[in-house]
Amino acid sequence: xxxxxxxxxxxxxxxxxxxxxxxxxxxxxxxxxxxxxxxxxxxxxxxxxxxxxxxxxxxxxxxxxxxxxxxxxxxxxxxxxxxxxxxxxxxxxxxxxxxxxxxxxxxxxxxxxxxxxxxxxxxxxxxxxxxxxxxxxxxxxxxxxxxxxxxxxxxxxxxxxxxxxxxxxxxxxxxxxxxxxxxxxxxxxxxxxxxxxxxxxxxxxxxxxxxxxxxxxxxxxxxxxxxxxxxxxxxxxxxxxxxxxxxxxxxxxxxxxxxxxxxxxxxxxxxxxxxxxxxxxxxxxxxxxxxxxxxxxxxxxxxxxxxxxxxxxxxxxxxxxxxxxxxxxxxxxxxxxxxxxxxxxxxxx
Amino acid sequence: xxxxxxxxxxxxxxxxxxxxxxxxxxxxxxxxxxxxxxxxxxxxxxxxxxxxxxxxxxxxxxxxxxxxxxxxxxxxxxxxxxxxxxxxxxxxxxxxxxxxxxxxxxxxxxxxxxxxxxxxxxxxxxxxxxxxxxxxxxxxxxxxxxxxxxxxxxxxxxxxxxxxxxxxxxxxxxxxxxxxxxxxxxxxxxxxxxxxxxxxxxxxxxxxxxxxxxxxxxxxxxxxxxxxxxxxxxxxxxxxxxxxxxxxxxxxxxxxxxxxxxxxxxxxxxxxxxxxxxxxxxxxxxxxxxxxxxxxxxxxxxxxxxxxxxxxxxxxxxxxxxxxxxxxxxxxxxxxxxxxxxxxxxxxx
Numbered sequence: 253x254x255x256x257x258x259x260x261x262x263x264x265x266x267x268x269x270x271x272x273x274x275x276x277x278x279x280x281x282x283x284x285x286x287x288x289x290x291x292x293x294x295x296x297x298x299x300x301x302x303x304x305x306x307x308x309x310x311x312x313x314x315x316x317x318x319x320x321x322x323x324x325x326x327x328x329x330x331x332x333x334x335x336x337x338x339x340x341x342x343x344x345x346x347x348x349x350x351x352x353x354x355x356x357x358x359x360x361x362x363x364x365x366x367x368x369x370x371x372x373x374x375x376x377x378x379x380x381x382x383x384x385x386x387x388x389x390x391x392x393x394x395x396x397x398x399x400x401x402x403x404x405x406x407x408x409x410x411x412x413x414x415x416x417x418x419x420x421x422x423x424x425x426x427x428x429x430x431x432x433x434x435x436x437x438x439x440x441x442x443x444x445x446x447x448x449x450x451x452x453x454x455x456x457x458x459x460x461x462x463x464x465x466x467x468x469x470x471x472x473x474x475x476x477x478x479x480x481x482x483x484x485x486x487x488x489x490x491x492x493x494x495x496x497x498x499x500x501x502x503x504x505x506x507x508x509x510x511x512x513x514x515x516x517x518x519x520x521x522x523x524x525x526x527x528x529x530x531x532x533x534x535x536x537x538x539x540x541x542x543x544x545x546x547x548x549x550x551x552x553x554x555x556x557x558x559x560x561x562x563x564x565x566x567x568x569x570x571x572x573x574x575x576x577x578x579x580x581x582x583x584x585x586x587x588x589x590x591x592x593x594x595x596x597x598x599x600x601x
Numbered sequence: 602x603x604x605x606x607x608x609x610x611x612x613x614x615x616x617x618x619x620x621x622x623x624x625x626x627x628x629x630x631x632x633x634x635x636x637x638x639x640x641x642x643x644x645x646x647x648x649x650x651x652x653x654x655x656x657x658x659x660x661x662x663x664x665x666x667x668x669x670x671x672x673x674x675x676x677x678x679x680x681x682x683x684x685x686x687x688x689x690x691x692x693x694x695x696x697x698x699x700x701x702x703x704x705x706x707x708x709x710x711x712x713x714x715x716x717x718x719x720x721x722x723x724x725x726x727x728x729x730x731x732x733x734x735x736x737x738x739x740x741x742x743x744x745x746x747x748x749x750x751x752x753x754x755x756x757x758x759x760x761x762x763x764x765x766x767x768x769x770x771x772x773x774x775x776x777x778x779x780x781x782x783x784x785x786x787x788x789x790x791x792x793x794x795x796x797x798x799x800x801x802x803x804x805x806x807x808x809x810x811x812x813x814x815x816x817x818x819x820x821x822x823x824x825x826x827x828x829x830x831x832x833x834x835x836x837x838x839x840x841x842x843x844x845x846x847x848x849x850x851x852x853x854x855x856x857x858x859x860x861x862x863x864x865x866x867x868x869x870x871x872x873x874x875x876x877x878x879x880x881x882x883x884x885x886x887x888x889x890x891x892x893x894x895x896x897x898x899x900x901x902x903x904x905x906x907x908x909x910x911x912x913x914x915x916x917x918x919x920x921x922x923x924x925x926x927x928x929x930x931x932x933x934x935x936x937x938x939x940x941x942x943x944x945x946x947x948x949x950x
Contacts, residue, residue: 260692261617267930268610272948280945302658309651309671311704316676318667322658327665331678331700333707339938343609343706347932351680355660357692358682367933371941403942427939434942581616583696584716589688590776592720593752593783596629599621 261585266364266567270576275368278570281411284404288376288383288412290562295380298532300324301558305512313337321557327353328561330366345400346370352564359583362568366560373563374555375404377508378483379412381551382457384534385506385541386481390456391415396448396470396494397462397486398422398431405459405483406435413457419443421451449475460494462486473498478546484518485553495550497521503550506531506541508559517552528552610934615713615916619925624717627919630760633753637725637732637761639911644729647881649673650907654861662686670906676702677910679715694749695719701913708932711917715909720750722912723904724757726857727832730900731762731806733883734855734891735830739805740764745797745819745843746811746835747771747780754808754834755784762806768792770800798824809843811835822847827895833867834902844899846870852899855880855890857908866901877901 266274275283294301302322309316314335321328332348339345348366353359382390393415395402399422409415418440422428425446432442445451452458452475460470460483476482476499484494495518505528507513519526531551533539542549571577586595615623624632643650651671658665663684670677681697688694697715702708731739742764744751748771758764767789771777774795781791794800801807801824809819809832825831825848833843844867854877856862868875880900882888891898920926935944 265929268933269930269948272945275945276949304656307653307656307667307669309669309676309704311671311673313705314707316669316671316702316704316707318656318669318678320656320658320665320667322660322665324660327658329667329680331702331709333702335705335707338706341706342938343708344932344934344938344941347708349709349931353665353680353682355658355665356662357687357690358663358665358684359692359696360680360698365931365933368941368945399939400941430937430940430943434940434946580614581618582698582714583693584617584714585693588779589691589693590748591779591783592693592717592749594779596621596624596717597783599618600625 260359261581261583262579263360263363263582264571264577265580266571266577268365268368271365271368274567274570274574274576275372277574277576281407284372284376284379284408285411287373287563287566288380288408290566291373291376291380291559292535294558294562295532295535297323298558303509305509305515306557319557319560321561322355323561325355326565327355328564330557330560332366332370350560350564352568362564363580363582364564364567369563369567370560371401371404373559374401374485375408377553377555377559378405378459378485378551379408381483381506381531381553382409382413382481384531385549385551386413386457387479387542387545390481392417392419392455393457393459394419394421394451394455396421396451396458396460398427399461401461402431403434405461406440407438409457410440415457417441419445419451419453419455421445421448455480457481457483459483460486462494469496470494471499472496473502476548478548480548482548482550483553484550493518493521500550503548504529505550505552506534507552508554508556512556513552513554516554518550519552609708610930610932611928612709612712612931613920613926614929615920615926617714617717620714620717623916623919623923623925624721626923626925630756633721633725633728633757634760636722636912636915637729637757639915640722640725640729640908641884643907643911644881644884646672647907652858654858654864655906668906668909670910671704672910674704675914676704677913679906679909681715681719699909699913701917711913712929712931713913713916718912718916719909720753722908723750723834724753726902726904726908727754727808727834727900728757728761730832730855730880730902731758731830733880734898734900735762735806736828736891736894739830741766741768741804742806742808743768743770743800743804745770745800745807745809747776748810750810751780752783754810755789756787758806759789764806766790768794768800768802768804770794770797801825804829806830806832808832809835811843818845819843820848821845822851825897827897829897831897831899832902833899842867842870849899852897853878854899854901855883856901857903857905861905862901862903865903867899868901
């Protein structure tokens with residue numbers, strides 16, 4: 253009678269350290285490009301996923317959420333918190349981990365950190381939206397909010413959309429300096445800007461990733477010119493928006509999953525039946541994307557479970573044959589499945 | 602600049618092996634008794650918990666569920682699958698793991714296997730219900746269904762309720778033999794029975810823990826005598842019950858969380874407004890429990906998130922100062938929380 257855990261009992265675990273090693277092993281731009289392709293592939297089979305808005309547990313200072321989905325073969329979920337006050341205390345605003353399991357048996361097949369991975373997939377998602385919605389000759393992006401997410405956004409836009417000019421703005425110039433320093437030498441032309449107005453000058457794409465939990469109006473209507481594509485990704489919970497409602501009114505709004513976005517996105521400011529277009533339908537050709545060069549398109553991104561599923565699936569495939577994971581003794585797997593108690597008793601030694 | 606993960610980045614992880622060691626370190630009956638006390642303590646502060654029915658993802662062969670809750674200070678959730686067909690394939694019907702996090706920061710503080718722990722907490726919960734609902738002189742229990750959960754149920758009844766006579770029955774005599782062998786020498790008088798009728802002869806308490814996903818009628822009405830307390834814990838998903846509805850009709854039904862039990866429990870056979878009593882109210886004295894010695898009481902147990910929270914909280918307290926956990930590099934925690942990208946770049950080495 254072996255006391256060694258069986259193969260099924262062991263679940264591959266990707267730690268933060270191993271995730272970072274995996275990213276560098278693949279190359280960060282390759283990683284962003286490949287993962288964006290996985291997200292696109294999953295958006296093209298959108299209808300077969302089991303979809304539900306995330307399940308949040310709210311407190312005065314933040315939220316903890318579970319985001320499950322399934323494609324019928326694999327089940328995935330992410331645990332993620334959002335605590336805007338954390339940054340001032342030296343902690344991450346967002347931390348996350350996720351799991352993939354086999355639907356047929358219910359047994360987990362991957363446990364992974366997702367703090368780093370979420371930053372990558374969120375950037376990949378914005379890049380996918382921009383690829384499908386921005387004018388084709390776009391090469392300049394204003395990055396409003398230069399916090400933890402900003403460098404990932406800029407690199408994903410380069411890797412997926414060919415955007416090479418980045419105009420940075422943050423209310424805290426130190427954040428802009430940090431972002432610019434991190435992006436130095438990575439093939440982007442960086443301009444540090446002192447006002448949001450300066451940042452969006454000449455920008456074809458505007459991406460906002462700000463974290464304060466308030467109804468913010470970082471951009472006002474007269475700032476946004478014709479033909480711009482906006483990614484508003486920082487407003488992702490009830491009570492948190494980034495754009496003035498006049499901008500939203502003037503834009504064609506594209507979303508991931510309407511029942512979730514109406515609660516969490518920029519469109520929480522609008523009527524409950526404010527018209528939106530589902531991004532997966534644009535990708536699959538069943539709805540129209542941008543219809544004219546002068547149109548303002550808005551990706552009201554809040555992050556949906558399917559994107560995390562794509563990211564986990566990608567990592568699950570990529571770690572095979574690498575040293576970038578550890579096996580965790582995670583599932584009790586007695587020789588006789590009815591004999592859990594016997595397994596426990598034999599462990600007494 | 603240190604590349605070593607900070608203290609906050611590390612999350613204690615209790616593997617299956619360490620959970621088994623912890624149980625033996627504490628002693629299995631002590632563990633069951635202490636955890637039952639933790640469940641009682643949490644049921645007494647029931648109203649302050651954030652409650653939601655579990656979120657299930659159903660397939661043809663099983664279900665994968667997430668069960669979150671929070672008491673405002675700690676947040677906990679369990680991942681659990683239920684795949685009745687697994688046993689025939691040499692796998693566990695139920696596997697599980699869980700997590701505790703600090704509500705204030707959203708940072709995880711414990712990751713734990715819960716396959717073994719769920720077996721223990723489920724037994725603890727039945728024992729708590731039995732303690733509050735069975736006649737006081739009860740010393741004999743019929744254990745119907747002698748699978749993975751059965752030995753835990755029997756030992757918890759001994760530890761919490763002083764039940765010392767166990768009458769075993771399973772449709773598969775090999776399961777009964779396994780259960781009896783496992784319980785030998787643990788201070789219980791065991792009787793192996795060939796029929797359910799024989800098993801319930803003289804039993805003050807009847808506990809059913811069968812796993813087939815069908816509308817079963819393991820017990821029929823004429824089998825159940827006056828004054829018996831029944832724990833029906835095997836029927837815990839839609840389409841799965843264990844008792845004939847005439848028994849349910851004749852019993853006073855006690856439940857954990859009505860919105861979940863009406864979907865998953867024995868009462869799914871009954872009208873949607875079939876009267877039930879919430880067990881936490883019996884414990885807190887705001888509802889009546891057993892009202893006469895001849896009454897049939899039924900605990901329609903399906904397992905609720907608060908019980909898992911109690912179990913995780915107990916384990917979290919008990920591992921302190923022991924070697925029965927490993928630190929996992931689970932949360933990305935850069936020195937400057939806005940500098941996740943910089944942390945990633947520095948890991949390039």
